[in-house]
């Protein structure tokens with residue numbers, strides 16, 4: 355069940371330019387599912403910051419988050435120390451990729467940048483455990499932003515694109531997807547809205563799930579800050595923090 | 610020491626209650642603690658019909674506060690009565706319903722609908738809404754409009770009516786007197802102050818609606834000043850709000 359916890363920081367590593375991997379201890383770690391996020395409180399900030407679960411170690415009761423310095427909040431988060439510091443967080447938040455309900459042999463994973471790649475790593479790990487074949491396409495702005503390529507490689511075929519061509523293929527994830535010739539059962543995408551729009555258009559005939567981002571208030575479903583309109587009736591909406599962040603690809607109208 | 614507090618229509622175990630819009634209809638936060646611990650619960654605004662609200666982003670962080678422009682999204686008064694309020698029934702905590710509208714008629718419609726519910730104990734009249742018939746002027750910034758809507762709602766309601774004042778006026782006492790004269794049983798103050806925050810990278814306001822309501826510790830001194838001014842002039846019960854986080858903040862409002 356969702357609750358507010360003080361999480362012990364087990365380790366804190368810089369893994370790419372301005373990008374950090376932090377391992378946190380929580381008895382609730384085993385309850386965290388791929389696609390879910392935690393909502394982190396920071397001193398001197400009124401609003402909590404949503405950050406995805408990037409991996410879970412059930413045995414150690416730990417889980418990983420990966421984030422990039424974007425503004426003041428993530429900068430403060432990057433200055434936390436392993437050992438002494440605790441993080442005040444609400445968890446587990448939101449919906450998850452419903453992989454236990456899906457019949458699938460081959461999954462396409464499409465991740466864009468810091469918002470997209472971390473949650474999909476936990477998803478890829480979980481799919482691998484179920485014996486699902488995985489093809490991953492990861493997009494970054496530039497070479498210095500690339501992270502986790504090696505980790506994805508261990509789970510299946512992995513392709514990287516950078517917008518400026520400084521690493522992997524030059525261009526967008528959609529350019530790589532065009533070249534792929536494999537049959538997939540489902541795709542799972544997470545990243546900037548523009549990328550999600552392009553990917554859902556491109557894979558229109560495929561079944562898929564996407565994960566959305568929005569500026570949040572409460573993060574638990576009370577304030578209506580984070581709504582997204584529904585395709586079947588745009589006068590109705592769902593909350594990204596509670597009904598999402600993971601949605602069936604055809605369910606919502608992307609902003 | 611007893612924390613029991615009596616207000617028109619309300620006997621509260623303690624004087625602590627979440628403000629409207631900050632607590633939804635209670636379900637989510639009931640997972641975090643026992644709602645019986647609260648003095649009362651003020652639920653999210655109710656309008657005549659379901660309302661979608663504004664485009665996103667709807668919130669922005671500010672120094673010591675936040676801006677919001679939710680746009681009164683809610684499922685409509687009937688759905689609130691039938692689908693949201695039953696959840697709160699098992700709790701002993703009194704419920705205050707926040708009433709909103711775009712016309713006096715809509716406020717009255719919502720008020721009458723709540724007359725048919727036994728799950729609430731008082732109304733809080735949210736007069737910080739634009740009046741579509743008067744070119745979008747907020748009810749709460751025009752004394753005549755505020756008086757009119759208070760009077761009509763008070764006439765229609767079987768529950769006590771607390772009028773929630775907007776701080777976006779030059780003289781809060783004039784407004785407090787106007788709604789008191791129109792029959793308000795109590796006041797709640799303050800609602801949010803209109804503000805704007807710019808996204809420097811995008812060179813435009815963060816909030817899609819451009820402006821939003823400022824809340825949080827940043828507005829606490831304004832709330833206290835306004836409550837002080839109204840208390841000097843009037844004897845009416847006041848529910849205080851605006852930036853309350855700690856027990857010390859609560860005490861400061863007394």
Ligand SMILES: Cc1cc2nc3c(=O)[nH]c(=O)nc-3n(C[C@H](O)[C@H](O)[C@H](O)COP(=O)(O)OP(=O)(O)OC[C@H]3O[C@@H](n4cnc5c(N)ncnc54)[C@H](O)[C@@H]3O)c2cc1C
Nearest residue numbers: 401403404405406420421422424425426427428567568569
């Ligand atoms: C469900 C979800 C999962 C996310 N997972 C990750 C992750 O795993 N790793 C990661 O690096 N980032 C992730 N993000 C984005 C991350 O929340 C923002 O980068 C962060 O909130 C920025 O805060 P700041 O103080 O550094 O920036 P500021 O711009 O100073 O923040 C100001 C306000 O805007 C909000 N905000 C700014 N950008 C975003 C954004 N993109 N999404 C939501 N709120 C935003 C902040 O939360 C804060 O309330 C996720 C966002 C969501 C909604």
Ligand SMILES: Cc1cc2nc3c(=O)[nH]c(=O)nc-3n(C[C@H](O)[C@H](O)[C@H](O)COP(=O)(O)O)c2cc1C
Nearest residue numbers: 577628629630654677735799800824825851852853
């Ligand atoms: C996200 C959000 C939604 C709100 N929705 C409502 C509402 O529906 N009706 C209302 O009267 N006030 C609403 N308010 C105003 C609050 O009830 C309160 O008056 C104001 O936020 C000041 O108190 P605070 O600083 O403790 O938040 C809302 C405030 C926030 C932050």
Ligand code: FES
Nearest residue numbers: 571572573578595
């Ligand atoms: S952030 Fe409050 S409802 Fe989603």
